[in-house]
Structure formats: C-alpha cells, structure tokens
Amino acid sequence: MENYIYYTPTKVYFGKDEELKIGKIIREYNPHSVLIVYGGNSIKRIGLYDKVIKSLKEENIQYLELSGVIPNPELPLVYEGIKLAKENDIDFVLAIGGGSVMDTAKDIANGVANPEDDVWDYHLGKKKPTKTIRKGTILTISASGSEMSNSCVISNPSTQEKRGYGSDLNRFDFAIENPELTYSVSKYQTACGIVDIAMHTIERYFDLGEETNLVDDIALAVIKNVFKFGQIAYQNPTDYQARAELMWASSLAHNGLTHSGRRFLLTVHQLEHVLSAFDSSIAHGAGLAALWCSWARYTYKYCFDRFLKYVHEIWNIEGNDENAILEGIKKQEEYYQSIGMPTSLKELNIKKEDLEMLALKCSQNKNRTIPGYCPLGYQEILDIYNLAFEPK
Amino acid sequence: MENYIYYTPTKVYFGKDEELKIGKIIREYNPHSVLIVYGGNSIKRIGLYDKVIKSLKEENIQYLELSGVIPNPELPLVYEGIKLAKENDIDFVLAIGGGSVMDTAKDIANGVANPEDDVWDYHLGKKKPTKTIRKGTILTISASGSEMSNSCVISNPSTQEKRGYGSDLNRFDFAIENPELTYSVSKYQTACGIVDIAMHTIERYFDLGEETNLVDDIALAVIKNVFKFGQIAYQNPTDYQARAELMWASSLAHNGLTHSGRRFLLTVHQLEHVLSAFDSSIAHGAGLAALWCSWARYTYKYCFDRFLKYVHEIWNIEGNDENAILEGIKKQEEYYQSIGMPTSLKELNIKKEDLEMLALKCSQNKNRTIPGYCPLGYQEILDIYNLAFEPK
Numbered sequence A, B: 001m002e003n004y005i006y007y008t009p010t011k012v013y014f015g016k017d018e019e020l021k022i023g024k025i026i027r028e029y030n031p032h033s034v035l036i037v038y039g040g041n042s043i044k045r046i047g048l049y050d051k052v053i054k055s056l057k058e059e060n061i062q063y064l065e066l067s068g069v070i071p072n073p074e075l076p077l078v079y080e081g082i083k084l085a086k087e088n089d090i091d092f093v094l095a096i097g098g099g100s101v102m103d104t105a106k107d108i109a110n111g112v113a114n115p116e117d118d119v120w121d122y123h124l125g126k127k128k129p130t131k132t133i134r135k136g137t138i139l140t141i142s143a144s145g146s147e148m149s150n151s152c153v154i155s156n157p158s159t160q161e162k163r164g165y166g167s168d169l170n171r172f173d174f175a176i177e178n179p180e181l182t183y184s185v186s187k188y189q190t191a192c193g194i195v196d197i198a199m200h201t202i203e204r205y206f207d208l209g210e211e212t213n214l215v216d217d218i219a220l221a222v223i224k225n226v227f228k229f230g231q232i233a234y235q236n237p238t239d240y241q242a243r244a245e246l247m248w249a250s251s252l253a254h255n256g257l258t259h260s261g262r263r264f265l266l267t268v269h270q271l272e273h274v275l276s277a278f279d280s281s282i283a284h285g286a287g288l289a290a291l292w293c294s295w296a297r298y299t300y301k302y303c304f305d306r307f308l309k310y311v312h313e314i315w316n317i318e319g320n321d322e323n324a325i326l327e328g329i330k331k332q333e334e335y336y337q338s339i340g341m342p343t344s345l346k347e348l349n350i351k352k353e354d355l356e357m358l359a360l361k362c363s364q365n366k367n368r369t370i371p372g373y374c375p376l377g378y379q380e381i382l383d384i385y386n387l388a389f390e391p392k
Helices: A018-027 A048-058 A075-087 A099-113 A187-206 A213-235 A240-252 A267-278 A284-315 A322-338 A352-362 A378-389 B018-027 B048-058 B075-087 B099-113 B187-206 B213-235 B240-253 B267-278 B284-315 B322-338 B352-362 B378-389
Strands: A004-014 A034-038 A063-066 A092-097 A134-139 A151-156 A161-166 A174-177 B004-014 B034-037 B063-066 B092-097 B134-139 B151-156 B161-166 B174-177
Touching: A004 A018, A004 A240, A018 A048, A018 A092, A018 A134, A018 A174, A034 A048, A034 A075, A034 A099, A048 A092, A063 A075, A075 A099, A075 A151, A092 A099, A099 A134, A099 A151, A151 A267, A161 A267, A174 A240, A187 A213, A187 A240, A187 A267, A187 A284, A213 A240, A213 A284, A213 A322, A213 B213, A213 B240, A240 B213, A267 A284, A267 A352, A267 A378, A284 A322, A284 A378, A352 A378, B004 B018, B004 B240, B018 B048, B018 B092, B018 B134, B018 B174, B034 B075, B034 B099, B048 B092, B063 B075, B075 B099, B075 B151, B092 B099, B099 B134, B099 B151, B151 B267, B161 B267, B174 B240, B187 B213, B187 B240, B187 B267, B187 B284, B213 B240, B213 B284, B213 B322, B267 B284, B267 B352, B267 B378, B284 B322, B284 B378, B352 B378
Parallel strands: A004 A174, A034 A063, A034 A092, A092 A134, A134 A174, B004 B174, B034 B063, B034 B092, B092 B134, B134 B174
Antiparallel strands: A004 B004, A151 A161, B151 B161
C-alpha cells in the first residue's frame, strides 16, 4: 500500500428538503456577496431557483447570477464569471447544477482569489492556485462527483482542449444533495451519470498500485450499487432510494475514498476527454461507455487477477480463466446497451479517419504515455480507438 | 434512507514515516504553544517520542507535555490538562497514542476554548461546546477510531460513570497514521482493537434505519477486512499490509461513513461502557467481545433480514433460516476465541450477583430504554447480561 493523504472536508447535507437551508448555511460563512452559477432553465422549471432565492433573501444575503453554463463547460464563461465577481466584491460562489456548473464555479473561485493568475494555466499544469474563496453547491444531477472531488475540468474552445487539474482548493465547503432534485433528469442523462459514477471508481480500481484490499472492496461495493440502483432509477425516475443510492455513490466515487493507497490516473477518462473536446455534443458518460469495454479487452492481461475479482464481484461470473473475464466485459457492454449507452465510437458519429488525429491529441503529439498496468502511448491509444470503433 | 449530515474534515497522512512531517504539519497552523498528550513510556520505547520532539524543534515550535493517560481515561487528568494549558497559553493539542489519549486531548481542547464550562457537563449532555482549539494526533494503535470520529469518551472515577458525547468540534484537524507504529502493540491489545473496530461498524449496520444498500455494503466490506487482516496482524505483528488495512479500517469504521442514512446508537457499546466503568481493568474491546454474541442471539429475530445478509457476507454461511444466523453468530464467537478474546462476562471476572446492579446502571435506574430494532430497557439489558454470563 502506497502512502497517501486522505482529505474530504466537504460538509454534505443529504436528503429531502435540505436545499431549504441554503440561506442559513451560507450565513454561517458571512459573505459580503454571493455569485450564483447555473446552467439553463431547468433549475427554474423544478422550482429550485425560487426556493434558493427566497432562502437567501430571508437571510439578507446579497447575490449576483451567472447563468449559461453548458455541458463540457468552456473557459470564456469562466473568465466572464471571474470578471463579474471581481467587479462586485464577490467572496462566495454557489453552484447550482451538475459537474459543468460546479467546475465553472471552482475555477471562478480560484480566479477571484488569485487575481494575478490566468486560471487556464492551472489546467495546463503551469501553475497551482494558492488560495481560493468559499464555495458551496446544490447538486441537481448525480454524475461527476465534483461535489466532493478535488478536480476541475474545463474545455478551451480556442485550442479544442479539455483539461482537468486537481487541488484541495477545488473542494467545496459544503454540498447539498437532495435526491428528489434529480427526479426530472432525463433517462439519457441519468444513464450518462451512471456510467460516469461507475467509471470514477472502476478506473481507480484498475489504477496502478500495491495490494489495497479494504479499499478495493469498498470500490467494488460502490460499483455494484451504482449498476444496481442505476438501472432502477433509469426505469423509475422517482424511486427515492435508487436516486439516493446513486447520488451518494456519485460523491464517494470521486472524493478519494476508493483510491486511498493506489495511484490516481483515470486512464479511460484521458482517452475520453479528447473525444468530447473534439466534439462537444458528446456527453462525457457516453464517451466513457463507448471506450471502456475495448480498453478492458486490450489491457486485461496486464492485471489479470484484478479483472478476475472484478468480474466475479460485479457480474457474478464464475471461473478463473480468460473466458470469465471476457464474459464479464461482455456483460458490462450489455448493461450499457440496456440503459441506452453507446458501446462504440461509431455510435458517437466519430469517423474512422479521425482516429489517428484523436490518438495524436491524446498522446500530446506522441509526447506522453499514460501510465498503468498497460501503459498507453500513441500506438496503444490508436489501437484502442480502432478496437472501440465498432467492437465485434 | 433518512436525511444525514456527512462531515469528515480530518486530514489523514497515511503511511511509512509520515510522523517525521509532524513539525511541518503543525507549523501550518502557526500555534503559540503545543500541549503534547500521551500515556506512558511506550512512545519513548519505540523511538516515536524522540522523532516528534526533533521535528518540533526543527520548526521552533514551543511545547509542553502531559503524560500519564491510562486506558479508560479519567476526568481528573483532563482537568489537569486544561489547567496546564490555560496557564501556558496553549493553543494546539497534539495527541500521541490511542483512543484514551485522543479523547483526553479532545476534552482538553474543548475545555481550553470554553473556559466557563465544566467539560463533564458535555458528557452528561447538559451542555455543548461551542468552540475548540486546533488539534492533531499521531496514532499508535488501531482500535478506537477516535482519530476521525466526533466522539469523546471519558470515565469519572468519582461517580463510576463512563460517558461519551459527539460533536464535530471533537474532530481532529489532522491524523498521522503510520501502520509501522503499531508493530509493537501486544497480541492482546491488537485483538481488543480488532473487536473495537469491527464493532463500530457492526453496531452501525444493525442500528435502526430504512434501506441503505450502498452504506450497508461498505460496512460489510469494512467488517470483512477487519476480521481477515486482524487475524493476520494478530499472528504476524509486523505484516505491513495487515497493520495498514486494520488502521485504515479503524478510521473508516467510526468516522460516519458506515452509518450515513441510518440512526447512530451503538447499542452494545452502551451495554459495555457500564462494565469498564465498573471495573477499569476491563478493556473496552474485550467487554464488547464478551457481550456481542449474546446480544445477537437475543435480538436477531427483530432484524432477521439484516442478520441473514450479515452471516452470508461475513461468515459465508448459506441458508436463509434461523439456523444460518445462529451458525454465523457461533462462527463469530469462535473467531473471538481464536484471537484470545473473552466471549462471556464470567471470563471478565464479573460476578453473577453484580448483573442486576450493572443493568440498573445501564438503564440509568430504569429511566432509559436503548432504542433499536429490539429496544432494551432494564429487563432486556438484564436478560442479555444473564445470557452473556456463561453462554452455552
């Protein structure tokens, strides 16, 4: 087991009606002025916006709004938020939404606190933020895990890059998680969320590391429950328990719990970010679903025992040979198909002739190898993209 | 699933040599003066004391010492620590040890920050602390989980009471967990720790609540790993992985992770505290081992399905009837015996004629009923003590 730091300071208020406390919770931080960040009209449609505004007014909390965050959120809106916040003495950011909104809020908070920096430099790994301002979130979709994670992923449309960075300053002070707020999430978005949550933990489970048995077993418990309750929520969007299990899994899948003592690489995420940066209509979860099974078939020989335990636990496969693993991968493929997720790049409308260009981007022009039990350089990345184009 | 707040702000530095960073870590808080709290000579024997002092001196950190904490730690030493701290402008407490040392440190930190309060009132539930001072810990035994918990248990020798209270102010700012520091823990203390860790999560699993499937599965993963790696550590005290799995389980078993969405009652702990308050030579873990199987046999009918899942998962028992459950309880009894733990009150040298008095104390003179699937008033508590005296 490798040394590690475990740090999950985000205070989670979980359950029905918890969002009604938002005014009182923010009041504890006594901010001068709050920037509310959100996407489109969905938070108004479900009545959440009005509840939040009412609660803030009851506590006489000043606020401004920044809306318009889109999936695969973009750098220009981050810059706009930073500018707005600086001009208005904002010292607290409240994200209402999913991963795109939360990551936009994280970058704004860091940008405000470090006015001399260009936040994009954090994404390029050229700089690290040294401070931040307070921030909280009200979650409206279970997917990204950004509500408890240290990560922030933003797309830069001018360079077609989508890049994330990790920092404990990216952790929210609090997260409000009311599963009922996700009842109206569409089947498709629910499915994308299921894949994203599961993948956060599957990736950690398959990341490099020495033996970590307890952490592995916790990871497998998370994955099993995501698949089980994901399917229930997909079929019955207002099943409270299913939405709740999924929401809590979302937070635990990405807060560090499931990789304590292991490396943290998220290999398939690296393969996917290139796709949704290239075509922003590709949902992150859909991209992951389209890639995982091919990645698994390409790499399982390099961590055979882990794969064996995985298919035993997750897919109840018996047997201890290669066929057991391949059968498990097949089951996962069928599961993804059962919730309407793509399992090939072709389904994402990616063209065969784009694969080389994508592999070049992913390998940063053949300058990086993604580490792992099976390290992935340009050629291996291209092989996996080819395999994933139209798996047999 | 019930609403809950999840809050685990303690920053954990886990792994070999992490204690060498202590000076630098405390320097981040920039304290005026540190009170180091510990027990006897064991931290000197293993060289830990010298390492800590050297590291503090390198950072020019002022410190004072309070030693002499005993198992089932007592209120008078807490008062002494508060007095010493107030007289010397202490604004940081560093605990080096196990649960007794950590809980003493917690009460001292709260006592210093709330000089108008008598900390015993917190234990009696008459008052709550409203602030605290910074504190950290270096763990030397895996058992209590106090390093990440919100709980603080202290004994009052003048009233023969042992009482705990929960407060987020009881959470350490950081915990240093180096499994190698537990290599020298005796077989007996290792076994007491195994029981304590397992019981923190077993109790949560059997506490009242609606369905919480993910949390249950995580709880079962913790319990399974504690039993598995506990036995390895018991047999080979310098097995790094076993000590590490046990140490991390200790923290996760009691930080809130395994009861999110469930009530938090720790029923068998209530039955045990009376024993070790009555006879302070009784180790908490040993008292829990002596009680659990009898409690389980008395109550399993009231939460049959949970018990069934428990014996399936933890003891690999097949079958779905009463016999399966009883067989699982028997296996747990045998496991405790295999690591030298008592499974009867007789082995703790408790006398049959004391049981009524103990049941009276535990029921607070027939004034309280411990809630649960099977609520325990005076008569039920006495029944369980009688069953546990010498189980067949």
